Amino acid sequence: MSLASLKPARAPFTFAHRTTCVKTSFIREILKVTENPAVISFAGGLPSPDLFPVDEVAEAAQAVLTGQGRAALQYSTTEGFLPLREWIAQRYASRFGLGVSPEEILVTTGSQQGLDLIAKVFIDPGSPVLVEQPGYLGALQAFSVYEPEFAPLAAGEEGPDPAAIEAALEPGRVRLFYTVPNFQNPSGACFSLAARKAAARASAEAGTALVEDDPYGELRYAGTELPPLKSFNPSTLMLGSFSKVVAPGLRLGWICAPREVIRKLVVMKQAADLHTDIFAQRLLHRYLSTTDFTAHLARLRAVYGKRAAAMVDGFRATMPAGTHCNRPEGGMFLWATLPKGVSSRALFEKAAAREVAFVPGTAFHFDGGGDSAMRLNFTNTPEDRIAEGLRRLASAVNEELA
Ligand SMILES: Cc1ncc(COP(=O)(O)O)c(C=O)c1O
Structure with missing residues (x-):
C-alpha cells in the first residue's frame, strides 16, 4: 500500500480575505x-x-555578550532598549532641534514593521489613505493588508504641489497621509519647503495622521537639508531606520510619535512580536556609542x-x-x-x-x-x-x- 493512499482526503484551505488584497x-x-x-x-x-561596519559590529557583539550577555539574551520590553531610544531622541535634537522624549519612540523590527503597526492602528477597511504616486512599494503592500481606499497624490521633482496637498487634505476626508519627503523611494525627489509646510499644516487641520517615512534623510550628497515635516506639525508620526546607514540585516528601525499613538502601537507590537531583537538593539547601541558614527x-x-x-x-x-x-x-x-x-x-x-x-x-x-x-x-x-x-x-x- 502506498503512503499516499493512507493520507485522509483533505478539503482545500480557506484563506483569509486579506491575503487576496496584496x-x-x-x-x-x-x-x-x-x-x-x-x-x-x-x-x-x-x-x-x-x-x-563589519569589524566594529563584531567588536560590539563580543562586548555585549561579555558584558551584558544575560540581559541581551533575555526577553525585553516592547518599547525598546531605553539607551537606544535616548540616542535616537538626542539625534533629533542635534540634527533639527526637535524636542522628542524617549517615551515618544518605539523601536521596531525595521521601519517596515513600523508601517505595518501604523496601518493596524489607523486603517479600517475602506479608510481613505493618501499616498504619493509613485510611492514606496513596501508601504503600499503593508497598508493593503488592512484594505484601505488609496488616493493618489502626484509628486514631481519637489514633491507634491502644495495646493494639491491642501486640496487632498480637506477636513475629515483622509485618515492617513503617507509621505517620504527626503530622496523618495522610488523617485529620489525631495519635498520643497512649501510642500513640507502645506503637508504639516493641512494634515493638522484635517485631523489626518501624517506619516513621515525618512530612511534616507542622512544620505545627502548635495544641496541643503530642509526641516522635517514634524518640525511644523509635532503630531507627525516619523519613521526612521538604521538599515541604510548601518546595516539592514540588523532589522532595526523606529517610530517617533505622540505618546497616545505610541501607546496604541505598543499594544499592536506586543501582539505581533513582543519586542524587537534585544541583542541587536544592545549591539547597535554599543556600536553607535563607541565608534565615530559621523x-x-x-x-x-x-x-x-x-x-x-x-x-x-x-x-x-x-x-x-x-x-x-x-x-x-x-x-x-x-x-x-x-x-x-x-x-x-x-x-x-x-x-x-x-x-x-x-x-x-x-x-x-x-x-x-x-x-x-x-x-x-x-x-x-x-x-x-x-x-x-x-x-x-x-x-x-x-x-x-x-
Ligand atoms: C521608504 C522606505 N521605507 C521603509 C523601508 C523599510 O526599511 P527597513 O524595514 O529596512 O527599515 C524602505 C526600504 O527600502 C524604504 O525605502
Whole structure:
C-alpha cells in the first residue's frame, strides 16, 4: 500500500480575505533575473555591503555578550532598549532641534514593521489613505493588508504641489497621509519647503495622521537639508531606520510619535512580536556609542555621492534621445522616463537578456500607471559597473525603439 493512499482526503484551505488584497509584486520576477551574478542589478534597494561596519559590529557583539550577555539574551520590553531610544531622541535634537522624549519612540523590527503597526492602528477597511504616486512599494503592500481606499497624490521633482496637498487634505476626508519627503523611494525627489509646510499644516487641520517615512534623510550628497515635516506639525508620526546607514540585516528601525499613538502601537507590537531583537538593539547601541558614527556617515556619503554622479552623468551621456533622468541630491535611487511608446515592462525583458536589471515604474503605482518610467539603484554598484550597466541598458532601449 502506498503512503499516499493512507493520507485522509483533505478539503482545500480557506484563506483569509486579506491575503487576496496584496498584489504579488513584479519584484519576484526581478529576483529571478538578479540571482544570476553576471547581471548588473540597478533593481534592488540595497546598500553597498562593502560599507557595512563589519569589524566594529563584531567588536560590539563580543562586548555585549561579555558584558551584558544575560540581559541581551533575555526577553525585553516592547518599547525598546531605553539607551537606544535616548540616542535616537538626542539625534533629533542635534540634527533639527526637535524636542522628542524617549517615551515618544518605539523601536521596531525595521521601519517596515513600523508601517505595518501604523496601518493596524489607523486603517479600517475602506479608510481613505493618501499616498504619493509613485510611492514606496513596501508601504503600499503593508497598508493593503488592512484594505484601505488609496488616493493618489502626484509628486514631481519637489514633491507634491502644495495646493494639491491642501486640496487632498480637506477636513475629515483622509485618515492617513503617507509621505517620504527626503530622496523618495522610488523617485529620489525631495519635498520643497512649501510642500513640507502645506503637508504639516493641512494634515493638522484635517485631523489626518501624517506619516513621515525618512530612511534616507542622512544620505545627502548635495544641496541643503530642509526641516522635517514634524518640525511644523509635532503630531507627525516619523519613521526612521538604521538599515541604510548601518546595516539592514540588523532589522532595526523606529517610530517617533505622540505618546497616545505610541501607546496604541505598543499594544499592536506586543501582539505581533513582543519586542524587537534585544541583542541587536544592545549591539547597535554599543556600536553607535563607541565608534565615530559621523565619520562612518561621511564615508557612505562620499562613496554614494560618487556613484550617484556616475549614474546620472553616465545615463545622460549614454541613453538615446527622449530618455530623461533626474539628479537626486541623496538617497539610493534615480528616476528615469523612457522615450514615447517604450514600455518599461517590455524593456525589462530586453534588458534582462543583456544582463542588466531595473524596476519598472508600474511597481510603484497602485493603479497600473508608470509604465513609461523606471527606478535605478546606484548605491550597490561600483562606478565601472554602472557605466557597463548603462551601456547594456541603452542597447536595450535602442532595440525597443527600433
Ligand atoms: C521608504 C522606505 N521605507 C521603509 C523601508 C523599510 O526599511 P527597513 O524595514 O529596512 O527599515 C524602505 C526600504 O527600502 C524604504 O525605502
